[in-house]
Amino acid sequence: MAPFAGYDMPISYPTGAVEEHLITRRSVGLFDIDHMGQIEVSGPGANEFVSATVSAKILDMKDRDARYSLLLDEQGLVLDDLFVYRLPGRWWIVVNASNREADYAWFKRRAPAGVKVVDHSEATYMIAVQGPRALELLDLVSGGAVSVLPRFTSGDISIRGIPVLFGRTGYTGEDGGELFFPAERALELWELLLAEGERRGIETKAIGLAARDSLRFEAGMPLHGHEISPAINALEAGFKWACDFEKDFVGRSALEKIQAEGPRRRLVGIEVTGGVPREGYELRSEAGAPIGQCVAGMFCPTVRKYAANAFVLPEFAKAGTRLKVVIHGNPKDAVVVKRPLYVPAYRR
Amino acid sequence: MTIDKNARYRTSHEYARREGASIVTGISDHAQDSLGDIVFVELPAVGKVLKQGEAFGVVESVKAASDLYMPLSGTITEVNAALQGDPALINKDPYGAGWMIKFAPANAAEWDGLLDAAAYEKEAGKE
DSSP states (O other): OEEETTEEEOSOOTTOHHHHHHHHHHSEEEEEOTTSEEEEEESTTHHHHHHHHBSSOOTTOOTTBEEEEEEEOTTSBEEEEEEEEEETTEEEEEEOGGGHHHHHHHHHHHOOTTOEEEEOTTTEEEEEEESTTHHHHHHHHHTSOSTTSOTTBEEEEEETTEEEEEESOOSSSSSEEEEEEEGGGHHHHHHHHHHHHHHHTOOEEEOOHHHHHHHHHHTTOOOBTTTBOTTSBTTTTTOGGGOOTTSOOTTHHHHHHHHHHOOSSEEEEEEESSSOOOTTOEEEOTTSOEEEEEEEEEEETTTTEEEEEEEEOGGGOSTTOEEEEEETTEEEEEEEEOSOSSOOGGGO | OOOOTTOEEOTTSEEEEEETTEEEEEEOHHHHHHHOSEEEEEOOOTTOEEOTTSEEEEEEESSOEEEEEOSSOEEEEEEOTHHHHOTTHHHHOTTTTTOOEEEEESOGGGGGGSBOHHHHHHHHHTO
């Protein structure tokens, strides 16, 4: 167990981190992600307010759509990354645990009169169900209510009498979904899903933080505090695609300036031979000059590679560039590779 | 926790087991269990001369890197090449297929300073 943003979170369950990762890729992983926060924005002017506050294009979303976005400050630095759900008459915004209070204050402070901002995190539990058989399992307990919903949409469903907001989203590179429901039903729903998996012969296991990290890493998804943070701007992290320059949003003018000048560093993926790269490790050019630092690194169980994400000087960002990463004092061979290492199942 | 009764141990959890004139070393079952899934191991070159307590390699689990220490002084005679492709052997069979190095001890008297199985079991049990 490890303390995480005020929660005690298992790094891994007795299954073990590598096996948990592989189970999620081959069957179903259950993720207890109650630490994630949920902020609701509603009232007259809510649409324009949310659009001006988050980076992504959202006004074209239909009711029930879900979309990834960043929350930027005026310098274009990344305060958080979000999943924004458009629900009938309201916006449901999923935020990271460590940023929940700051995000809530950020929305609240900027909200014009009439717009309501409510933090639902305490009353709402959140479980992610991910993997190639996740929808099959969820269909069995919801009367077939989930597989009919397209990727990046949501629906109100009932799982054995528990009212659930289901989003066909997730952060592992597998299909599946994220479940929002009343916190007092958490244990009941968790055990019900494990039991149904067992009964139907659908391998279903609890997945800890370590495998959650390796799954999202392989699939090329950022983790706040690593690939993105309040010290990293959206462009150098490669998130132009999550910023809608056709609209006005917080951070836009700063990003336009950065764009014009060209980012000073870029996020790249590297593969390493001869060691495990980790956060904080230094990168050097083949000539030995310091050129950047790893922000996350690990063994990737599906692709069976040692890999890292790192910020490097732009001239070293091209795929195929040979670098060195300093592991325990020794420079080891590394090469810049295309991200993601694992193409998400729903994009293939 | 399983203990190899024929081995002796360092408090840093490496074991040493006599095989003829050689010593076989790896990490204990207790150590592999505490580390969790092992994903990489770096081992010395054959022929390397190392003193007791000197680092002979590094073992990396999912979350952390740990140095490995020589239980006795000696010259490396063999390393377990199978660990490069399958470091999880250390988790599965730490005293058998998960062995790490074999070496020719330089000072046999150092053996007597290591913990025997009963003393190590007591030591590991405190953690």
